[in-house]
Amino acid sequence: DIQMTQSPASLSASLGETVTIECRASEDIYNGLAWYQQKPGKSPQLLIYNANSLHTGVPSRFSGSGSGTQYSLKINSLQSEDVASYFCQQYYDYPTFGAGTKLELK
């Protein structure tokens, strides 16, 4: 199985700040990576697929980048509605997820 190591586990940031979440795969996943946002008590929602493609309806302050084994999700100009947990998922092989990053407001 491909292991996904996500960091940090938790993050505290101020409104308007830029935050970055990282995911590292145990082997090359050839951009087969998605990012999800999960708000408390809700199901995950797709943000990014193919490492850097924005899903329909997702605000442009979200962006994804990376290649090979290293990927990142960036949120520009943090808004209060961005408080959530974020998960990466690789789909190059059987799906595996990162452990998640809990984003809170400072």
Next chain:
Amino acid sequence: EVQLVESGGGLVQPGRSLKLSCLASGFTFSNYGMNWIRQAPGKGLEWVASISSSSSYIYYADTVKGRFTISRDNAKNTLYLQMTSLRSEDTALYYCARKTTEGWFAYWGQGTLVTVSS
């Protein structure tokens, strides 16, 4: 609008069985591969099982292989997960999710909670 509605969760004793259902609407169910994904309380996401549109291809996570069976009824727009020999570590919120051909999960249900405890 795509909707996935899970049902069938509940409290069950270790070693017993439970069958989950996921009723799909808002899209042509028979055209899409479907998956079950679970999330233990306060934990991350774990893919459980996958079934192709015509049930020709079925895959399981090693943690449930031999105990869980995924199936679908395209006439009823319904996905199933038959769970047997349940263990405490199977306690989780179980989501059904529609997977794209490429592999990401574009749509998720609201989940159904399975609690395995004596």
